[in-house]
Amino acid sequence: MDYLGYYKLVLQKAYGGEFPGMSSEEFGRRCPLEKVPAALKALYMALGTQRICPMHCLIPMPEELFASGAVVVVYHEDDRVWAVDTGDLAEENPLIQVKTGYRTETDGTETCEFANDGETRLAVQMANLIAYSANLARKIRKDTEKGFINRMRNAFALITRKRELLLDLLCLVLIFIVVKSKILLILSEKNPYLGELAVVCFSLLVALPVYSLLQWHFYWNVRLGWLDNTRFVSTRDECIRLIHNLTFHYLLWNRPDLWFGSGDGNAGLHSEVALSNGPERFCQCRYELISGESGTLNFPDTPPISYTAENQSSILMRTTLDDSGCLRFVHVNAHCDWRLPARRPLALKRIVFSKETLQEDMSIKMASPELVPADLRDLLCKLCAEFPGIRTAWCYPAVMEGNEVYLLSVIADGEVDLRLLLRKVFISDRPVYGVVHSEAGNLESIRPLYARGSSNGTTEN
Numbered sequence: 278m279d280y281l282g283y284y285k286l287v288l289q290k291a292y293g294g295e296f297p298g299m300s301s302e303e304f305g306r307r308c309p310l311e312k313v314p315a316a317l318k319a320l321y322m323a324l325g326t327q328r329i330c331p332m333h334c335l336i337p338m339p340e341e342l343f344a345s346g347a348v349v350v351v352y353h354e355d356d357r358v359w360a361v362d363t364g365d366l367a368e369e370n371p372l373i374q375v376k377t378g379y380r381t382e383t384d385g386t387e388t389c390e391f392a393n394d395g396e397t398r399l400a401v402q403m404a405n406l407i408a409y410s411a412n413l414a415r416k417i418r419k420d421t422e423k424g425f426i427n428r429m430r431n432a433f434a435l436i437t438r439k440r441e442l443l444l445d446l447l448c449l450v451l452i453f454i455v456v457k458s459k460i461l462l463i464l465s466e467k468n469p470y471l472g473e474l475a476v477v478c479f480s481l482l483v484a485l486p487v488y489s490l491l492q493w494h495f496y497w498n499v500r501l502g503w504l505d506n507t508r509f510v511s512t513r514d515e516c517i518r519l520i521h522n523l524t525f526h527y528l529l530w531n532r533p534d535l536w537f538g539s540g541d542g543n544a545g546l547h548s549e550v551a552l553s554n555g556p557e558r559f560c561q562c563r564y565e566l567i568s569g570e571s572g573t574l575n576f577p578d579t580p581p582i583s584y585t586a587e588n589q590s591s592i593l594m595r596t597t598l599d600d601s602g603c604l605r606f607v608h609v610n611a612h613c614d615w616r617l618p619a620r621r622p623l624a625l626k627r628i629v630f631s632k633e634t635l636q637e638d639m640s641i642k643m644a645s646p647e648l649v650p651a652d653l654r655d656l657l658c659k660l661c662a663e664f665p666g667i668r669t670a671w672c673y674p675a676v677m678e679g680n681e682v683y684l685l686s687v688i689a690d691g692e693v694d695l696r697l698l699l700r701k702v703f704i705s706d707r708p709v710y711g712v713v714h715s716e717a718g719n720l721e722s723i724r725p726l727y728a729r730g731s732s733n734g735t736t737e738n
Contacts, residue, residue, distance in 0.1 A: 278370070280319035280400055287404045288323060288330075291411035292601040297327040307339035307533075309656045310349065314361065315369040316400040317342075317351060326530040327577065329604040331410035331519065333526045336403075340533050343652045348374055348391055351399070352406060360391055361399060370398045414602025417516050421556040430510065434555030437506050441489060448485045455479055498616050499550055499561065501595065501608055507552035507559055516598070517551040520560040523604040524548075524596045528564060532574070534700045535566055542568040542700075543625060549618040557597060559607065563618040564592040567625050569696065579609045591620045644674040646723055649683055653702070653709075654726060657685060660701055661727040666693040670727040671720050677710070685711045686720060 281298075288296050299322050308318075321339055324332060335354055342349055348360035351373075358376035365371035374391035382388055421427055436444075455461065461479060465472030500507060510517065525546050529536050535544035548562035566574075567589040573581040574592070584590040593616055595608040614620055646654075649672050661670045666689045675684040687693065695711030702709050714720070 278400075280316045280370075281322055283400065284320055284323035284404070284407070287407050291407050292330055292603060294328075294601065296323060296325050296330075298322050298325040304339055308342050309340065309652070309659075310342050310344075310366065312366040313342070314366060314371050314399060316371075316398070316403070317361070320403050326527075329523050329527045329530065330602060331414050331523070332407050333530060334522050335406060335410055338530055338533060343656070345652075346388065351403075358389065358391075359402065362391075370400050373397045373399055373402045411602060414519065414598065417519050418556075418598060418602060421514070421516050421553075421558060427556070430508070430553060431555045433508060434506065438504055445486045445489050448482045452479070452482050455482070499552070501616075507554045510551045510553040510558065512548070512551040514551060514553075514558060516558040517560055520558060520596055520598060520604070521548050521562065523598075524560060524562060524594065527604055532566075535568060542566065543623045545621065545623060547618055547621060552595075559595050559597045561593070561595045561617065563620065564594055565621055565623050566590050566592075567623045569625060576609045577606050579606065582609070582611045587625055589623050643684075644676075646671065646673040646726070648674050653683065656702065657709075658727045660698050661687070664689075664693055664698060666690050667727065668729050669717070669725050671723050672726045673723065681707050683707060683709045685709060685726075686714055687711070688714050688717060 285296070285298075301318070301322060304313075304318055304321050308321075320336070324330075336352055337350060342351075344363050347363055349363060349366065350358060350360045352359040356376075360374045360376070361371050362374055372393045372395065374393050377390050377392045380388045380390050422431065461472065461475050464475045495509075496505075499509075512518075528544070528546060532544070535542040544564070544566040546562055546564050548560050550561035552559040552561060566584065567587065568584065569586055571584065571586045573583050575581050576594075582590070582592065590611060591614060593608070593610045593613045594606065597605050597607055599605040654672060657670070657672050661667045668688045668690055670685060670687045672683060672685050675682055677684075685695065685699070687695070693713060695713065699709055699711055
């Protein structure tokens with residue numbers, strides 16, 4: 278079966294338009310699993326990373342596809358979890374396992390229980406999930422048009438900035454005429470009621486320009502230009518939450534190395550400004566990042582944005598939903614520091630420690646290598662095999678200055694940049710650090726994680 282064509286057809290029916298896909302090579306590079314069902318791989322190839330829809334928020338990234346116990350989770354929302362049994366990964370279209378509850382082990386820990394109905398397959402269930410995500414986005418968009426408060430807020434969209442300026446100009450002209458003609462005094466002398474009515478009308482004439490000045494005061498560091506007609510809205514708005522979530526997943530899916538607890542990169546997304554223009558909602562946010570290496574960021578319909586090593590970059594973004602419910606970038610600016618949200622400082626994470634630094638500056642408590650999760654051991658072993666300079670490697674839990682970490686110790690021929698290796702580690706429940714030793718020392722008593730020249734580069738367990 279052509280799963281890729283099947284998913285593309287489902288996506289086109291649910292969201293309309295085309296999704297720039299992901300190549301098979303990119304998926305293979307990002308996914309830590311050795312065997313992936315064809316129906317699951319085709320889903321990621323059809324979705325890609327450029328056009329972000331709510332479906333991206335419901336499934337794990339390729340880097341997050343790893344065996345957790347006896348299953349690989351493929352969907353997680355609230356308490357609903359779908360997974361694929363690790364024994365079925367070699368199948369093209371395996372059965373879907375659904376979480377049914379929890380089982381208490383003898384040591385008191387709780388383990389998820391999964392079951393299947395013997396019929397529901399991965400491809401059909403993922404297609405249903407795509408339709409569900411599209412309907413969810415449409416429902417949230419329509420909710421911004423309902424309710425008395427929303428209708429009142431949406432009505433302000435009719436007063437555009439141009440119309441507002443024309444009204445202000447008209448009010449100022451009328452105020453000038455009223456003051457010069459002394460019409461208020463004349464009406465008060467003729468009829469007190471007409472005088473009171475004239476005072477009320479004059480107050481309204483004054484109120485409109487004053488309101489515009491107050492608006493300018495509150496929006497001067499939010500609006501992007503004179504024609505920007507957006508107004509503040511509550512950050513608890515469900516549509517705002519969806520937009521922020523999609524924005525975060527765009528950044529996450531395109532640069533996971535900056536977000537996970539590996540590598541020396543660090544990133545943050547904070548949104549303090551929720552805006553509306555009629556029923557349309559906008560999320561104005563700031564993307565902060567710092568990395569040990571120079572690079573570029575790519576956004577739709579925007580020239581590449583360069584950043585330099587060890588220097589923080591701050592990118593102002595305004596995002597919204599398009600008609601299909603997918604993410605749309607309205608504005609991207611890497612050179613605007615004064616508009617809200619305000620900048621927040623980030624620190625560069627250092628992941629590689631020299632042997633001398635570890636011995637002199639840090640107290641380390643080591644634990645048994647058997648406590649390292651099997652999926653993490655397998656991934657590190659696979660990554661070590663990709664670096665010809667690594668001769669032997671060990672991985673074990675450690676406590677460094679009170680922080681629980683996993684420590685990857687290697688003996689290498691020549692220089693090895695462990696940052697390149699650790700940047701590919703996305704499945705760890707705690708930070709993974711690396712150190713290069715000149716000799717094994719007290720590590721000789723520990724069974725190696727990887728030894729060059731042994732069968733498959735691994736040691737027997």
